[in-house]
Amino acid sequence: MTRAAAPGGLRGVLGATGGMTLVGTLAAISATIGRYPVFSGQALRYALAAAILLPLAARQRSRAAGPLGVRDLFLLLALTATGLAGFNYCLVEAARHADPATVATVVGGAPVVMAFAGPLVAGHRPSLRVLLGALLVAGGAGLANGVGGGSAEGFAYAAGALAGELLFSLLALPLLPKLGPVRLSAYCTALAVPMLAALAVIAGESPRVPTAGEGAAIVYAGVVITVVAFLLWYDALGRLGPDRASLFAGVIPISAAVTTMVLGLGVPSGATLAGCLLVAAGVTYGTTLGGGQDYRKKDDDA
Incomplete structure (x- = not known):
């Protein structure tokens, strides 16, 4: 095994990079739909994604490892409520009470937490190499986004x-x-639709037909940032494990900065560029041979 071929392989690295790069474009894309009701827009986004993914999922039923149990259903509901609906709700409320830099810096600490929690949940010992890489990634994300208030x-x-x-x-x-x-x-994604629709009602939103620009942004968010990015991320997660995969969250501020520049919404500062370099160093160090675990089953060669 070469140094570049760490557990999980090149496909996991490329998948995590691609998935987080697409997620990073969300910040700039969201700026184009800032006037559309937030939770209603998210409900439309996930409804579109579910309409694409459910037929694909139906084709895989024959290969499923048995029916879903009560524990599986509970985990699905918990994942949707916290990782999709809850995440979007907290992000919206955080933006109302703090500036974007503060929010991005706090959320940018995910790799450090995951470097500890991920292996423990999966029954493995945390890797010092991945932890050090995660600290570099979190530091780079904080530098790229600023401290804020x-x-x-x-x-x-x-x-x-x-x-x-x-x-x-x-x-x-x-x-x-x-x-x-x-x-x-x-x-x-299918379970997220009624949850976000309920949040839209609680928030008193009045859904309306999106404009052409808003519709294009919602379609992009549903197809590219949700369908494609989710598939890339979950495939990489199984190959790299949560600790090593989480390092690629540091790609998000890099992608956001590039997308913002491409759309003509701003030019990255020197601190942003320095932070991006630190993120790249952390990802490279944490994903080289010797860090993390391969969380796939032994017979999973896909």
């Missing part, structure tokens, strides 16, 4: 968004061997 309430909501991001991966670990990336993505 905000109220204690804003920080609490940002912490809630961080928890949602972590649970999106941790709760998926016991489900991936049975469901696989396609069925897991299909089920959680």
